[in-house]
Amino acid sequence: MFPNPLLIILGPTASGKTKLAVSLADEFNGEIISADSRQIFKGMDIGTGKDLAEYHINGKQIPYHLINIRSAGDKYNVNLFKEDFYHSFQDINQRNRLPILCGGTGMYIHSVLQNYELTAVPRDESLRAKYEGFSREQLQDTLNSYPKKLREQADSSSSKRLIRAIEIAEYLQYNDVKKKERPIINPIVIGLQSDLTTRRDRILARLDLRLKNGLIEEVESLLANGVSLEILTFYGLEYKFVASYLVGDIDFVSLKERLGIAICQFAKRQMTFFRKMEKDGVQINWLNADDQFSMLKSKAIQLINSKFDNEK
Template sequence: MKKLVIIAGPTAVGKSECAVELSKKINGEVISADSMQVYRGMDIGTAKITPEEMQGIRHFGIDILNPDENYDVTEFVSMAHRAMEQIYADEKIPVLCGGTGFYIQALAYDIDFGEEQVDFDYRKELQEFADKSGAEALHEKLCEVDPESAEAIPAGNVKRVIRALEYFKNHGTKISEHNAEERQRKSPYELYFFVLTDDRKKLYDRIDTRVDRMMDAGFLDEAKRIYDLIGDRECTAAKAIGYRELFEYFRGECSLEEAVSKIKQDSRHFAKRQLTWFKRYPEVIWVDRQIYNTIEEIVDFMKSRINQ
């Protein structure tokens, strides 16, 4: 089996730096598993790695779409597979880095999320219903046929709600049951699944500090440029933490101070959900930052596990 290294974990824990340093030591190249770093111009708000920080390590899945284009798990897997083909052809090791657990799960375990049949008329019907009656009303439809999926999918994620309803119509079974079966799959790779973690207070403090630095670095102007481009459309980019809160400010729904406070709160909640997601995998190698003094020590530990 071919090796696949994953460096996952909550926001602001230091994944990108670890991925670069590890890639330098194991002849690796990085594939981003971040659902928002795919977008050009969304740099500050996504804490996107800079060319200087890449240190010459090739990165895939960054700056490949415009903010008004949609992106989902199937498109991510397709991109990642193409990247892996190139990396393996160059006799290197792919290092999957990010915090979007759904994407990581789909790639690492070769999971089929029920995308094979599309009834475009039904999809259009559901989208028009959501536009007319609201996302909550559409979500209620999902509650009626697949409460497990409804609990897992936020009402605001209209695209995923529609996908679940489409699957039920096409197959007569719940997509939640299908996905549960898919999760029992073994990875087709020689998998090294590292999840970085840290003391919760330290992590939350780091998140708050990062948000303040983002605002100082011009995030407000960046978010305004994105808002002027996509407006109030149901784009994937509009759901990004940081941007969606500032969009509320631009619409006059809250003050700037309230928006910044909400960015910090939503980022902390997201970090907690990320850690909960990764706890479902028994093969995860947990890497507690409190145990190590430097990134180099963490990377040396990772390298030792890969070379065992």
């Protein structure tokens, strides 16, 4: 095997990433590193789709990392993820096992592939408050007022990311960001995609199952244990909408309908980010998530073996 290999399995929510990653870990003596911004939190199991039972295969447990490493209510960001990722990555490699990064948080995955130092730029709450009510056009104009070298890697796809780009540009005017030495990763990226109708049906069916299996009770427990409504809203999707239901802002019918729409929209945004990664030079080998699993796995194995053979 070539030095510092990394298998990446990415795709939108409900595309079957974990099942494929676990099966490939079994095939290639691998361990899984989660690239999910919410699975790091303890007690957030149903809403984040941890599906820990899936890590048991052929009578053995596939090791996983970066799941249940923080308490619900804590803050986490892409820079903390990078530190945790490289710690796990080097540990797995040193034991001659294959690291498999699996998840749908594109920003986390992209930060590893590009080793983007600017994730270390700290938050500036006063700056964020200043620009909170600005339109995207106003934010873009503000960003454009900075020297080009301070905004070369800016993501202008949303107001939130424009504010972050301004935050970075402002910081870089007066500070340097030290580059950390990282191992040079040899990645192969496999993406799972499906047609829109199938993806929507899968998302809504999974939402039904989660509501029946205790999603509402999970959010109730988080509130009872001191996780604030504000934080649950920040965590978004399932936690935001169920919390709204529990405090009486929406009824159950609205919860189910609005949450289903929001998750489908989220999946679309995930795919948009993955396409942006491709424009930035990341080669994603797309497979059809709707194929029979045996065929899907076989295609993935062929891609991995081809990568390994070419790098020998």
